[in-house]
Each structure stands twice: as C-alpha cells, then as structure tokens.
Amino acid sequence: MKELSLFDNEENLTYTLEVSDDEFDKIINENDLALATTLLEKHKEKTNLLAAFKIVLSKNSPNNTTCPNKELDQAEDQASSSHVVEDLNDEVFHNNNNDVASTETLKESRPWTFESTKYLIQLCEKYDEDFQRGVKRFVWNKVSRELEEKFNQKYSPQQCDTKFKGLKNMYKQVKKHNEQSGKSFKAWEYFKLMHKLLYSKPEINAIATCSSKSGLIINRTPQTPTSDEIDERLDTEEPIPSGSKTTPTYKSSFMRKRKNIENAVERRHKEKLERQDRYLAILDRLATAVENSTSNDPNKQTYLNHVWKKTKN
Structure with a gap:
C-alpha cells in the first residue's frame, strides 16, 4: 500500500489516501483522473460514515449529554442508508466491544458474491427498457426485491445502483485497456455479461465525439470485440512467464x-x-x-x- 495525497477543488482540502501499488501507478504515471476521482469520493464517504457511526454508537452512552436527538437521528439515518457500508473497516466497532449487534450488521452488509453480482447484471438486462423509459428509483426497487427473494439477503436499491455503477466503470476500464495496442489482454469475470448489456449503448460506443483538441470524430464501426472473439482470445492467450525479459513483437499487427x-x-x-x-x-x-x-x-x-x-x- 502507498499513501497518495489528492486535492479537492470543491472543498479546498487535501486528503491522504491509502491506495494499492496498481492504483498509485495508474493515477501518477497514467494520469487516470477517473480513478483518482472515484477513490477520493469513496474516501470522503467513508470518512463521513465513520463519523456518523461514532455518533450513533455514542447515543446510548450515559455520558452523552452534548449531542442533540435531531443530530443523532440524522446520523443514524445516514449510517443505516449509506451504500458504502460494505467498504468500512472494523475500526469503529473495535472501540466498542459491547456493540455486538453493530458488528453483525456490518457483516450482513457484505452481500455481493459472484452469484449475486451475476444475477444483478442479469436483472439489469431484464429491466433495461424500464431503466430507459421509467424512473430509475422504482426500477432499482424491483431489482433489490428480486435479489432479496433469491438470496435471502438484504439489498437496498441504493446498494444495487452503486454496485452496478462500479461494474460499469470497471467494464469501461477493461474495454479501454484491451483496445490499446501493445498491451496484454486483460480478463475480467463479469466482462462478457457487461459487454452483452452495454456494448450497444451510446455512452460506450458513441456515434460521434467532439473536443476542442481533436475536433469531431465519427465512429463508423465499433472496435470492441464480440463475445465470441473474447472467448477465442481468452482461450488462445498465452501468459508471459514471470521474470521474462523477452519483449513481444507486434509485426503481425503492423x-x-x-x-x-x-x-x-x-x-x-x-x-x-x-x-x-x-x-x-x-x-x-x-x-x-x-x-x-x-x-x-x-x-x-x-x-x-x-x-x-x-x-x-
């Protein structure tokens, strides 16, 4: 893990985050602004949520005479409805050994397994037209109810929405990586399902893009491989042995x-x-x-x- 300092222009504050070596390399060397923004927002949410939990945990303390009931209720609402509970560390609960129920609540808030994530993507595909036509909040309510019925696990609409946004961002990153020449093919367990759902979306394969630097660019034919091509590349991809100094050539591609x-x-x-x-x-x-x-x-x-x-x- 490495420490990374990020400056928030809106709050005019600098935050220090612990990130992985891979995340540090992408942000510093590859100027991945999207990843930096995501990590910063996640860190801010976690910080606010930790503060809210501490207020809630002090609600039953006999020494609590300074925190108004209104503030406690607001903190409790924030703590119970936040979609980033699954990212919290156990550090809040280590300070209160008597709060066993809070610890179990945290464990119950980790619902995303491979099967539940896969089913979430399938439900998003099932209700794709509803997402386009109706109010998304109501659609996420239906998705969360079906997840709860199938896995007997609590899923809030906000949790489902946030999880799918994370899957969409990861899909875009993997897709962009695999479209760049000179880079090894990156596999992701949910790529085929997400590719099937998002490939035809304008936000993924825009008909045209425009910027002050490059002007108007018309994308006449999509460059992303089909699902069959992905399977073929996964089957034929040969991993490069660790420690190998051989640089792959791209003569055939040229x-x-x-x-x-x-x-x-x-x-x-x-x-x-x-x-x-x-x-x-x-x-x-x-x-x-x-x-x-x-x-x-x-x-x-x-x-x-x-x-x-x-x-x-």
Whole structure:
C-alpha cells in the first residue's frame, strides 16, 4: 500500500489516501483522473460514515449529554442508508466491544458474491427498457426485491445502483485497456455479461465525439470485440512467464494495419476512376443531345466542338 495525497477543488482540502501499488501507478504515471476521482469520493464517504457511526454508537452512552436527538437521528439515518457500508473497516466497532449487534450488521452488509453480482447484471438486462423509459428509483426497487427473494439477503436499491455503477466503470476500464495496442489482454469475470448489456449503448460506443483538441470524430464501426472473439482470445492467450525479459513483437499487427491502409487507398482510387467514368459519360450524352438540337446552326456547332475538345483535354 502507498499513501497518495489528492486535492479537492470543491472543498479546498487535501486528503491522504491509502491506495494499492496498481492504483498509485495508474493515477501518477497514467494520469487516470477517473480513478483518482472515484477513490477520493469513496474516501470522503467513508470518512463521513465513520463519523456518523461514532455518533450513533455514542447515543446510548450515559455520558452523552452534548449531542442533540435531531443530530443523532440524522446520523443514524445516514449510517443505516449509506451504500458504502460494505467498504468500512472494523475500526469503529473495535472501540466498542459491547456493540455486538453493530458488528453483525456490518457483516450482513457484505452481500455481493459472484452469484449475486451475476444475477444483478442479469436483472439489469431484464429491466433495461424500464431503466430507459421509467424512473430509475422504482426500477432499482424491483431489482433489490428480486435479489432479496433469491438470496435471502438484504439489498437496498441504493446498494444495487452503486454496485452496478462500479461494474460499469470497471467494464469501461477493461474495454479501454484491451483496445490499446501493445498491451496484454486483460480478463475480467463479469466482462462478457457487461459487454452483452452495454456494448450497444451510446455512452460506450458513441456515434460521434467532439473536443476542442481533436475536433469531431465519427465512429463508423465499433472496435470492441464480440463475445465470441473474447472467448477465442481468452482461450488462445498465452501468459508471459514471470521474470521474462523477452519483449513481444507486434509485426503481425503492423502488417495487418498496413494492409488495411493499402486496401483503403486502392478502394478510394477505384471509386475516383468510377466517378470520372460516370462524369465523362454524362458529358458525352449531353454533347450528343446539344449537337442534335443545333445541327442546323453551323456557328453553334463550331462553338460546341471547341468546348467539347477543351473538356476532354
């Protein structure tokens, strides 16, 4: 773990976070602003929630005479409804050995297994049209109820919403990584399910993007591999032995790109010749029609012959 200092422009405060080596490398070396923002918001939520829990835990203390009931109720609501309970450490409860119920509440708030996460994605696909048409809050209520019925576990609508947002962000990161040439293929256990659900969404494969630096870019064909291609790459991908100093070559990839460029140039040249042929055919028919209409006028005939010769040259 490494310490990372992040500055919050809105609050004008600097926060110190503990991040993994991989997260530290992505933020510092790859300038991953999205990851930095996500970690900062998560840290702020955790900090606020810890404070709320401490207030709640002190509610029954006989020495509690300074905290108003209104503030306690607000803290209790925040602690019970927050969707980041599953990310809390046990540090709050270690300070109160008598609060066994609070510890069990924390354990019950860790509902996301592989099967429950997989079922969440399937439910999001099932209610995809409802998400597009209706109020999302009501749809998440239905999703949470079905999860509770299947796994006999408490799932709040906010938990489901937050979990799916995390899955969507991870899908985007894996997809972006695998689209970059020169990087090894990254596998993710939920990628196929998320790819099936999100691949056609405009937010994933936008028809066009526009920025002040690159201007307008039209995305005519999506570049993300299909599910079958993903399976094929997963089956054929050979891991590089640890400690190997061999740098992989991408000659075949370069040759494919070069061949595609050559084919595109050849295709444009062929289309240009076809346009020229059509243009000349139209001129030929036009000249014939005019000649027929002015065959009795020698002066017009001489002028048209002169124009026709200049056009062909």
